[in-house]
Amino acid sequence: MKFCWCTIAVQNMEESLKFYQEIVELSISRRFTVKPGVEISFLGDGETKVELICGPSYKVKNDNIEGISLGFEVNSVDEMIKFIKEKGLEVDSGPFQPNPHIKFFYVKDPNGVSIQFVENM
Numbered sequence: 001m002k003f004c005w006c007t008i009a010v011q012n013m014e015e016s017l018k019f020y021q022e023i024v025e026l027s028i029s030r031r032f033t034v035k036p037g038v039e040i041s042f043l044g045d046g047e048t049k050v051e052l053i054c055g056p057s058y059k060v061k062n063d064n065i066e067g068i069s070l071g072f073e074v075n076s077v078d079e080m081i082k083f084i085k086e087k088g089l090e091v092d093s094g095p096f097q098p099n100p101h102i103k104f105f106y107v108k109d110p111n112g113v114s115i116q117f118v119e120n121m
Contacts, residue, residue, distance in 0.1 A: 003047075092106040
């Protein structure tokens with residue numbers, strides 16, 4: 001079995017696309033309207049894929065979603081924190097280094113989903 005993608009219901013497609021393109025550096029691979037008022041965007045190439053879905057039936061219930069995070073590997077946590085702050089975003093928690101081999105921190109996407117940036121050392 002192979003993991004296909006993670007689906008995130010979003011309040012505002014443009015704001016969410018901007019975050020995932022500019023911050024996470026995922027490119028749009030497909031974007032289409034399913035029916036009037038419902039739009040889907042797939043981001044990412046290769047094995048990393050995120051689906052954003054926006055429409056009246058897909059409203060975000062809570063802007064502080066707990067218990068799930070999406071992790072993305074970066075070359076340097078310190079450089080990514082600097083980049084996040086330059087973009088006007090806040091670090092939600094961290095950085096943490098639970099052992100000498102990994103360092104990570106979290107930010108929230110525009111819909112309250114925790115995004116983890118991980119440096120494997």
